[in-house]
Amino acid sequence: MFGNFLFHRIDNSQIIAFRIFFGLLMVAECWGAIATGWVKETFVEPTITFTFIGFEWTNFLLGTPMYYIFGFLGLIGLLICLGAFYRISTVIFALGWSLVYFMQKEHYNNHYYLVMLIAWFMVFIPANRYRAVDVWIWPQIRSTYTFYWTRLLFILQLLIVYTYAAVAKLYPGWMNGDFLMARYMGFGRWADKHIQWDPLTQFVQTREFAQIFSWLGFGFDLIIIPALLWKKTRVIAFFSALFFHLFNSVTLHIGIFPYFALALAVFCFPPETIRKIFFPKKSTFLPGSNEFGPRHKNQTVFTVIFFIYISWQIYLPLRHWQIPGDVLWTEEGHRLSWRMMLRTKSATTYFYVVDKSNGKRETVNLNDYLTHLQRSRITGKPDMMWQFAQYLRKEYAKKGKEIEVYTKARISINGGPYFEYTDEKADLANTKWNYFGHQEWLRQAPADYTKVAEKEKLPNRN
Template structure:
């Protein structure tokens, strides 16, 4: 996970910062984390490089107790830096990185153990083994629940739209263009998500589930640009198997006759050398003392983990408490594993009215935001409100008191564009509310 996360940090720097240059003067920050700001150059570029190196250090188990929390902090900072870049897998990775920092993941095969064999331990607390597949099981299950809706199952939308865009793909293009393909993938994806976690718990059926999930994630990677999520999903899915499976795979490769003689010898020599390094009386006694010392933290830790699981069971359900369609209003969309469920496009502008003179001015946000920020903002009410407040505050700093009205139209799942924001509401007077339907956000077709 450290290597994937470090690669994601560096990839964001290479693609968005250095290649695309998509760093505008304004950033959409998460409510409650408005204090998170981009570092000035050259420190932001240095951050991307250091974040990658921290991920590499975590993967190798080098100074794990220091580098793992620092890596979690770095990835959290990257996540909080720009709301327009929100991805479900990035949110999941924030939780995973902090949980990983709490585990004794360095205590078997790591540079820390190579440096200090007394740190070696053949055992780990049960929670550190089960919490990661449990979280992945929740992602699969709630992702399946979210797919039980009219557009996805009855209309096969927006999946059919996305597949049609790949109709020019060699060999498979004609298959993607068929509406039947969209229905098969929509229903198959829903059923697989709902059953994956349960199938992976069964010792025999987990191989079937693994094969289906490999096909599922490979297809997603082929058709959609969804970053590291397919790779992360397979890493987490593999944790449903016995914890020592990587070591057994290495030993199996070393014993196979078809493996090259030099490779087999190197693997076997590496395994023997590692075992001899940690096979000492001191190393055998250390784990018992370590776990006796850590046992006093077991109860509060278990309570915290139960609260964490309850929290992740509540978030995907919270949109039912709102009198609105989550795919349209976005109320309850984030943090709920509603992945690749809707296609939304929009556009619009702001009307600024000077309260003193009545003079009107139209502000085109695409002239001041980068393309991704604009695409996300016009379909998300919270971001529309944030930018309206930004316009209010910048004009106030210049001595001008203005009213700001949003004029936006949005299209959901290929339907015609509809009014999205009530144009009669002065957004400078609206404060963000965490729960409940926003009256200034119109219903689809209203």
């Protein structure tokens, strides 16, 4: 019966409108990454990147080829927007975006992950059957309907994203404003400099301001999708989302995610509403029509796959409960879990190399191997520490030397005190990575690492 529900026919205006938004945003993201220097900083200047473990083989693409890859992906985004050669375009984009996503972790951001998931959604969703170049080339594919699963999939994914984002905020460092105080430092200085109204600029720099937006952020993530879906609160919820995402875009500088989230909101409105707004001349869909449309003979198989995917998305953010330790401290189970903008980490990390042949010990100069960004990221990320140790082992092996690699790291979370983070006696070069469990060379989290120093206002730098 649920399978019949998934394949109930609805107007396809939502997926057509989103195809256009998605394509334009991908053009902006890919070509913007080149124009702003992001590609240069991330893929051209480094000699290595910290890939997802298992994707080290992608390093052969580093350098100038990455400009062409991002330029090509932007062009493919334009084709998706136009609905041109849609099937091959979406497959190419999904594969290409997945490749560059798994190639680096220095700029890890949840919206890159969400884009990857949505890109694969687009491969299977028939969003090229109205207002598309494909319809002009092949008129027989024109259609005004789609199946309900093409809307429900987006709604459930959004519900998972926002719900887990809210749940992850339920820890002292978020709810008491520690994190946002640190993040709003730049905004506070900007307000001091450009807004000549002391009551406002002073308030922006207080803990109370950070706490207000901490609680608002938690509440927004928790209720925004249900509020958008409920007719009585939909309009208010949408304008709240508009303010929330634009404010975050200005103050937190999180790329296209705010605009991507707003584009996805089309699925929370009734299909007929989207048709009237974006395609007023489009004929109203009649459920009994015999227009061309996809035929799913294996409806039961599809329904099972649908449930498996949603179940997997529900499980991934919970997997850290199976791993000993606090995920905020260990980072184990942090990625792919919608733990968005939760904490800041400061760290001091040193690497030491010991030559096995003579026991000679030397401190590694990170400047010899890593970019400034990589040096700042590696200090508080256990998987990146381990990967760098493996890289050092291979580099020294090329010189005919067999080495051990040790690290001494101390970290601070949300401006709190520094604590010892790693076991200095653990040889990371000859330690295997535990893919699904806890890394024993990480020290246990202190009882209270969130206590911040007595500093209730941002520094005044006038």
